[in-house]
Amino acid sequence: MNGRTADSVPAALVGGVPVARERVDVVLAMVPARDREVRPEGQARAERQRRRWATQVVVADELARRACAARGLAPPPREAPARPPAVSGTEVADLGSIIAVTLAHSPAARTLLAALEAEQRVPEEAVREYYDRNPDRFLTPEALRRGVDPYGGAEPGDFLPYDAVHDVVVRELRRALGRQAFFDWLDRARADVEYMPGHEHPGDPSHPDHEHRH
Structure with missing residues (x-):
């Protein structure tokens, strides 16, 4: 590829700028493989998909760096990770593993x-x-202890007052809207990304072993 050695071939191009494969290797090292496949061909396929998945994480990081720079935001510097990033099952279910x-x-x-x-x-x-x-x-703590059915038979006093929970609900809804805005931004930003062979999106139907799970 334009005279470059295999080691110098990037994982992707973001706005025409190479994203080094070494950054993908860092993510792969942080998130150990799960032994879901026992046959050698299955292990090879899983590793290919893992590399594609890790490329998505690196590309999203690169796009976020550029978006922060464009907005005049200064993220804290990344420190060398001492252990894999903590990601809960709930976060994966809510966000998908790539974004989580x-x-x-x-x-x-x-x-x-x-x-x-x-x-x-x-x-x-x-x-x-x-x-x-x-x-x-x-429901109030007392109503929960009594096993009150909130959809039938509950009294007004069984519920926390609207004013008491108003700010909590606002924060929860704002958080959900912020996440949706992040998803929308990432979908738009990915349009400017070109992936190198072996680093395509895991769900890209142009490669034979694609999958749709994130």
Whole structure:
């Protein structure tokens, strides 16, 4: 490829600028492989998909760095990780493994997410609607102990007052809106990425062993 050695071939190009494969290797080293496959061909396939997955984490980090620079945000410097980033199963379920690990791995991604979240405005009617639609989330501790059914037979006093939980609901809705804004930003930003062979998105149907799980 243009006279470059195999070692110098990048994992991807972001806006035409190479993203080094060594950054992908760092993510792979941080997140150990899971032994889900026992046959050699299965292990090879899993490792190919793992590299593609790790490339997505690195690309998202690079895109977040650029977005922070464009916004005048200064993420804290990344320190060499002493252990793999802590990612809970809930975070993976809510965000997908790529974004969950990106946020654990990338100070720039966390800084950008915080900025996007701070920009969100939550209408009062959305707060009220959430409170009215989710009575099970606002039972008092006493009502929970008594096993009160929030959808039948509950009394007004069995629920925490709207004013008492208003700010908590606002924070929760703002967090959800911020995450959606982050997803939308990443989808748009990825349009400027070119992946090298072996580093395509795991769900890219152009390679034969693609998969749709993140």
